[in-house]
Amino acid sequence: MGTKxxxxxxxxxxxxxxxxxxESSDFEVxxxxxxxxxxxxxxxxxxxxxxxxxxxxPEMDGFTLAKTIRKQHEIPFLFLTAKGQSIDxxxxxxxxxxxxxxxxxxxxxxxxxxxxxxRRQLSxxxxxxxxxxxxxxxxxxxxxxFNDTIIQLTEKEAELLSLFLNHNHQVINRKDILEKxxxxxxxxxxxxxxxxxTRLRKYFQHDSRISFDSIRGIGFKIEFPE
Amino acid sequence: MGTKxxxxxxxxxxxxxxxxxxESSDFEVxxxxxxxxxxxxxxxxxxxxxxxxxxxxPEMDGFTLAKTIRKQHEIPFLFLTAKGQSIDxxxxxxxxxxxxxxxxxxxxxxxxxxxxxxRRQLSxxxxxxxxxxxxxxxxxxxxxxFNDTIIQLTEKEAELLSLFLNHNHQVINRKDILEKxxxxxxxxxxxxxxxxxTRLRKYFQHDSRISFDSIRGIGFKIEFPE
DNA sequence: AGGCTAGGTTAATGAAAGGTTAACGATGAG
DNA sequence: CTCATCGTTAACCTTTCATTAACCTAGCCT
Numbered sequence: 001m002g003t004k005x006x007x008x009x010x011x012x013x014x015x016x017x018x019x020x021x022x023e024s025s026d027f028e029v030x031x032x033x034x035x036x037x038x039x040x041x042x043x044x045x046x047x048x049x050x051x052x053x054x055x056x057x058p059e060m061d062g063f064t065l066a067k068t069i070r071k072q073h074e075i076p077f078l079f080l081t082a083k084g085q086s087i088d089x090x091x092x093x094x095x096x097x098x099x100x101x102x103x104x105x106x107x108x109x110x111x112x113x114x115x116x117x118x119r120r121q122l123s124x125x126x127x128x129x130x131x132x133x134x135x136x137x138x139x140x141x142x143x144x145x146f147n148d149t150i151i152q153l154t155e156k157e158a159e160l161l162s163l164f165l166n167h168n169h170q171v172i173n174r175k176d177i178l179e180k181x182x183x184x185x186x187x188x189x190x191x192x193x194x195x196x197x198t199r200l201r202k203y204f205q206h207d208s209r210i211s212f213d214s215i216r217g218i219g220f221k222i223e224f225p226e
Numbered sequence: 227m228g229t230k231x232x233x234x235x236x237x238x239x240x241x242x243x244x245x246x247x248x249e250s251s252d253f254e255v256x257x258x259x260x261x262x263x264x265x266x267x268x269x270x271x272x273x274x275x276x277x278x279x280x281x282x283x284p285e286m287d288g289f290t291l292a293k294t295i296r297k298q299h300e301i302p303f304l305f306l307t308a309k310g311q312s313i314d315x316x317x318x319x320x321x322x323x324x325x326x327x328x329x330x331x332x333x334x335x336x337x338x339x340x341x342x343x344x345r346r347q348l349s350x351x352x353x354x355x356x357x358x359x360x361x362x363x364x365x366x367x368x369x370x371x372f373n374d375t376i377i378q379l380t381e382k383e384a385e386l387l388s389l390f391l392n393h394n395h396q397v398i399n400r401k402d403i404l405e406k407x408x409x410x411x412x413x414x415x416x417x418x419x420x421x422x423x424t425r426l427r428k429y430f431q432h433d434s435r436i437s438f439d440s441i442r443g444i445g446f447k448i449e450f451p452e
Numbered sequence: 453a454g455g456c457t458a459g460g461t462t463a464a465t466g467a468a469a470g471g472t473t474a475a476c477g478a479t480g481a482g
Numbered sequence: 483c484t485c486a487t488c489g490t491t492a493a494c495c496t497t498t499c500a501t502t503a504a505c506c507t508a509g510c511c512t
Binding site: 190191194195197198201214216217 | 469470471472473
């Protein structure tokens with residue numbers, strides 16, 4: 001029994017080839033020719049582990065489709081792009097394990113990327129929501145729950161919080177945070193980080209067990225209750 | 227200034243292009259045309275955060291190079307492969323964050339993969355501490371641990387202590403200390419050093435085996451238990 | 453002994469890091 | 483086009499730390 005993969009590809013020939021190739025590599029493939037067909041198939045979205053999306057699709061491009069799906073489901077994407085096509089938007093999605101590959105692609109490369117994603121997936125997909133003292137956090141939906149009220153976090157807030165969750169009880173460098181979330185480290189981004197720290201602290205002010213202590217010259221020490 | 231990257235590429239044209247492109251993207255790039263040159267530059271291996279290796283190199287291919295470096299240093303690799311080249315061996319390396327990209331590559335794709343690697347990188351760096359009698363010292367976090375309590379040192383205190391650790395049982399000149407930590411030696415910096423000595427002595431007052439004895443006119447004699 | 457200097461100690465000072473709040477400007481939805 | 487949203491930048495304030503200053507003690511010389 002193989003891993004279940006969703007495939008959205010409008011070109012009938014390519015779709016068929018991919019499906020057969022992946023099936024021969026021991027995956028279970030469900031193939032859609034229209035983005036909408038996948039969106040409506042919520043059962044499939046819940047039970048599959050990877051979605052391969054063509055970027056050029058009728059009605060709705062692959063990135064938009066991915067973004068729409070992300071609002072509800074936590075599933076990694078592998079995008080199929082034509083050579084030279086801009087991939088800036090992948091950076092915008094940024095949640096987790098996504099990757100992309102250019103068409104036409106080597107079969108082995110496709111398999112490698114799929115395996116990479118699944119490998120990362122395994123180690124990084126935790127529970128749907130994490131309990132944080134008096135709070136609960138859903139990383140996929142950027143939501144923080146406190147006393148039955150939902151606090152909708154922004155993308156960066158959620159990313160930062162997710163990063164901290166993976167480093168509970170640890171000290172984490174400013175520089176590492178900046179590299180990881182922003183890709184580089186300069187003065188202004190550092191100030192930006194400070195602004196986000198203030199925001200996170202405000203969200204968590206009602207549970208004194210949760211703290212983000214600053215360590216001058218180094219970074220922050222993260223504390224969440226077990 | 228951005229993240230430091232090592233690049234090994236024997237083709238002069240491509241090497242130069244890559245170096246310039248990455249520098250324009252705010253990375254700091256050190257470029258080698260031969261694998262050996264990198265292997266010998268241990269200082270660079272310690273202080274850099276990502277190595278981009280061409281797979282086809284003179285004398286030693288990129289994978290072998292990576293494997294050799296891995297024995298000593300923990301650094302993620304991004305491999306440059308020609309299209310169609312076998313990539314099986316990348317799977318063999320298997321250590322976490324590595325990735326690869328096929329030449330010729332889109333500039334944005336290169337940046338994307340670099341950022342992906344750096345993003346994943348953080349979670350895997352371990353912490354190490356040195357035992358000092360009744361104390362333990364973590365140089366990376368500037369922390370001194372004594373009886374389960376953490377004493378947060380400042381940057382200069384930690385630097386000074388680190389210097390002393392490298393000269394256990396030895397006499398060390400005032401002048402050398404000043405040159406090393408402050409870059410120069412004048413009257414005021416000397417007094418500053420004395421202030422730091424007082425502080426270090428206070429921190430370590432609970433273990434009599436640890437001492438920083440002054441030797442008039444010369445410097446200090448450092449003693450830590452083994 | 454007394455004078456001189458190196459170093460010990462503590463407190464004052466100024467610069468830089470970080471905290472906080474608000475304004476700005478890009479982006480995207482309606 | 484207008485409005486809302488969100489990340490970034492700006493401005494201002496607080497805290498921290500290295501440096502400087504001031505005063506004190508111990509060693510060394512004649």
